[in-house]
Amino acid sequence: MSEREQIVRAIGCYIEAINTDNPKIIPLAEDVVMEGPMLPEPIRGEAAVRQYLGETAPFIARMKLKNSVIEEDKAAVFVEFEGLNDVIIDGAYFFQFTGGLICYEQAYFDTRPIVKGGS
Numbered sequence: 001m002s003e004r005e006q007i008v009r010a011i012g013c014y015i016e017a018i019n020t021d022n023p024k025i026i027p028l029a030e031d032v033v034m035e036g037p038m039l040p041e042p043i044r045g046e047a048a049v050r051q052y053l054g055e056t057a058p059f060i061a062r063m064k065l066k067n068s069v070i071e072e073d074k075a076a077v078f079v080e081f082e083g084l085n086d087v088i089i090d091g092a093y094f095f096q097f098t099g100g101l102i103c104y105e106q107a108y109f110d111t112r113p114i115v116k117g118g119s
Contacts, residue, residue, distance in 0.1 A: 006100030018063045023053035029103040036107035087113045
């Protein structure tokens with residue numbers, strides 16, 4: 001499997017994991033780092049990232065892939081989230097990969113609809 005195919009597969013696994021509340025299926029590197037607007041500081045390490053995703057995924061009713069751009073070992077992934085309260089949020093993830101595993105994740109999305117409970 002080519003590096004690009006591994007990255008496409010990893011992105012698919014990530015979205016499936018969020019939609020099924022199953023972070024165990026995400027191909028994460030042991031030293032993965034995760035950053036995002038709801039995190040006061042980066043989360044480091046496979047176990048800690050899986051735990052965080054396992055705690056937050058149940059609050060996302062649906063994550064839909066809108067578009068992605070893959071260049072070498074990096075990907076920009078644009079998604080639409082639907083919260084349990086029917087709030088729709090557009091977001092972007094920026095990933096870096098090593099050997100088909102996610103080693104870095106940076107999420108960006110507007111947190112105002114989450115706080116306000118509506119769009």
